[in-house]
Amino acid sequence: MKHFLLLCIILILLAHNFSAQDKPKLIGEIEFFGYAGIDPDKVRAVLPFHEQENFVGEEYAGKLEQAYNAIKSLTGRYPTGINNVCCDKRGNEIIFIGLSGKTIPHRPKPNGTARLPEKILEMYERFMKALFEGVQKGNFPEDRSKGYALAEYPPQRAVQLEMRAYAVNHGALLRSVLETSSEDQQRIVAAMLLGYARQSDAQLASLIKATEDSNDTVRNNATRALLVLAASSAKIAGRIPVKHFIELLLSGTWSDLNKSSGLLDFITAKSRDAKTLAQLSRKDILERLIEMARWRSHWESAAKLLGRVAGINEQQLMQLVADGKAEVIIKEVQDKLGRGL
DSSP states (O other), X not given: OHHHHHHHHHHHHHXXXXXXXXXXXEEEEEEEESOTTSXXXXXXXXXXXXXXXXXXXXXXXXXXXXXXXXXHHHHSSOOSEXXXXXXXXXXXXXXXXXXXXXXXXXXXXOOBOOOOOHHXXXXXXXXXXXXXXXXXXXXXOEEOTTSSOEESSHHHHHHHHHHHHHHTTOHHHHHHHHHHBSOHHHHHHHHHHHTTSOOOHHHHHHHHHHTTOSSHHHHHHHHHHHHHHHHHOHHHHTTSOOHHHHHHTTBSOHHHHXXXXXXXXXXXXXXXXXXXXXXXXSHHHHHHHHHHHTSSSSOHHHHHHHHHHHTOOHHHHHHHHHTTOHHHHHHHHHHHHOTTO
8 A cells, every 4th residue: 555655646746747737638548558357448437537538737636546446446456557648649648557567677776876967957857848848739750860869849859959969978977877876867867868878888788777777767768768779770779688678568557568669669670580579479468569559549569569470561561550450460460379369
């Protein structure tokens, strides 16, 4: 119960951007994962919020707590996470609910004193604000060709260029903070900025290590940095070990699923390595990927991974994804592998 209450507090704080707005927020989609043996429709029915409803302010915190308790009463255990994400195709909020997940081992929290300057923490906050604004405006595109992300949305791009200017001259400090700082926010910022540093073996090793951090936002930022690096270079993609990220697909944390599937998508697009595809063919991994491919948003990477396991050629696979034909891809992998999927 102590862990649950702490988790609720964290989720309430993370929900700030969703709830602390004067303008009502509409829930466009509610999606689930980790529901083997559980009927998602029964869970959906007991939730205190529903699709096409909107609410504002403190209502979200109260309804979040109600949702945790309602799911516990129905399934016998608390959900592994309830995360609001922006946005669906209409710009509305999506709520992802994890009903179970594998316990993923993480590195112990470090206890070092390395710190970034306050102005760099403030720069990160400016970046997050610009990112949120860009997403709200539907301005998603970014250039990843240089190994670091540059958004098309001008306010976001301007801060990213500041991040690049700082990171290229402070790579050693960023690695030190990421690997040793006792403060979560310091490691969160360092993970983001290290993706903008000069490419090196040390950069890659530090980011890979950070994907095992105890803090999910550190893991998220580090994995996203690796995703951008993988997208920019087949050589770098080939140097990223896949086993850890395949295991993260079974996590009960939505951001682990989202970023690991995205990274694996880029890696397998560069090279359909037989060993990697064999690992993705495990029954538990396939079941999770099928759950994800059936989401209405953020489903594409999972569907592409399934398509590569099924042996669909890349051009055909990209067309199926573009046409939104996730069920065709799922049927292909089920027909090929069976196993009661």
